[in-house]
Amino acid sequence: MDLEAAMRKSVDAALRTFNTIRTGRANASLLDKISVEYYGAETPLKSLASLTTPDSQTIQIQPFDQSSLGLIEKAIATSDLGLTCNNDGKVIRINIPPLTEDRRKELCKIAARYAEEGKVALRNNRRDGIDRIKKREKDGELSEDQSRDEQDHVQKLTDRFIAELEKHLSEKEAEILKV
Incomplete structure (x- = not known):
């Protein structure tokens, strides 16, 4: 597998x-991340309803099947998002209150944790790449100098993706802290 592509996937997952x-x-x-228990199967919310934002403080959920309205409301209520649903029998509206x-600050810490998880994934990719290079050197496919050059390339690639x-x-x- 191409190391750069694997690192790109790790960054995309973090995003x-x-x-x-x-x-x-x-x-x-x-x-x-919300999934709904729908006819006995965990189904992603966006597969069950159209999600729109009619204004900057509201998310509107229009279920494709009206019978799933209560299930969707329950899934959102039990999630860790801390959002309250308003169900009018046809659509669910979620008012997004302004952040304190x-x-x-708490959300910034969560973002930093997600970034750290992304960095760990990048470091794991780096370790796998270097292990493959060392194996090729051990098998005689690469000289010691070639191996060192390739390992340096892997490190530079890792540094570039971590900086990104x-x-x-x-x-x-900055987006979270902007009032």
Whole structure:
């Protein structure tokens, strides 16, 4: 497997988890991790309903099947998002309250934790890449100098992706802290 592609996937996965963090405005991706028990199977919320943001403080959920309305409401209520649903019998509306300063700081810590998980994944990719290089050197496919050069390349690649992840983290923190 191409090491650069694996590292790109790790950064992309971290970015997707960043999108699940609340900023001060409504964003349908907040609900990406929600799955609903629907006819005995865990089903992602976005497969059961259309998610829209009619304004900056509201997420609207329009189920494709009206009978799933209560199940969707229950799944959101039991999630760790701390959001309250308003069900009018046809659609569910979630009002996104403005964030307090303490909550913003807490969300920044969560973002930093997600970034650290991304860095761990990148370091694991680096370790796997270096192990493959060392094995090739041991098998006689590479000279010692070639092996060292390739290991340096792997380290530079890792540093580049970690820097990219740090940049995305600082952007996310700025977005969270913006009032």
